[in-house]
Amino acid sequence: MPGREELPSTLERSSKEAQRTWIKAHDSAVEQYGEGERAHRTAFGALKHTHEKVGDHWERKEGGRKGPSDPRSARPRQQGGRSGEGVDEQASKEHLYDLAKRMGVEGRSRMSKAELLDAVRKENRARTRSSRTSSRSSSRSSSRSR
Numbered sequence: 001m002p003g004r005e006e007l008p009s010t011l012e013r014s015s016k017e018a019q020r021t022w023i024k025a026h027d028s029a030v031e032q033y034g035e036g037e038r039a040h041r042t043a044f045g046a047l048k049h050t051h052e053k054v055g056d057h058w059e060r061k062e063g064g065r066k067g068p069s070d071p072r073s074a075r076p077r078q079q080g081g082r083s084g085e086g087v088d089e090q091a092s093k094e095h096l097y098d099l100a101k102r103m104g105v106e107g108r109s110r111m112s113k114a115e116l117l118d119a120v121r122k123e124n125r126a127r128t129r130s131s132r133t134s135s136r137s138s139s140r141s142s143s144r145s146r
Contacts, residue, residue, distance in 0.1 A: 006026065006040075007019060007022070007023070008022075009056075009128075009131065009132055010053065010057055010128055011057075013057040013131065014051075015059070018047060018051050018058040018059075018060075021047050021050060022047045024046075025042060025043040025045075025046035025047065026039055028042075029042035029043060044086075049067060051086075052087060053085065053124050054103075055123065055124055055128075056128045058086070061088055061091070062092070065088075067090065085121045085125070087121050089117060093112075093113040093116065096117060096120060097109075097111075099120050100119055100123070103123045103127070105119045105120070105123055
């Protein structure tokens, strides 16, 4: 199935550039590996080189920087390790602080860089979960009204 038809909800709320990056990588991966989880992982890996997850959507990395978001994404899959969950671990503490401020993270001024990373990840998960829940309930109510 073409990537455009399988676009994840976080990308539906993202820029056209982020969507194009994911779709192009997904479709290429489907040609090489076939449809499925591997194609999705490959597409997200490509997206993470130019974008970072902010709340419930993806944004271009600070200063247009390119490269892996976290050490795990730079290594082969079998080597394990903890995922950055779309948060750019290579970003400056100042950038992470600004993201935390935009998202309304409490206590951010007293946080270390590692704590800011964790707080941004946690807020990303909460916002994505909230967006998915609200989009499901709105799609249910619109299907009932038909």
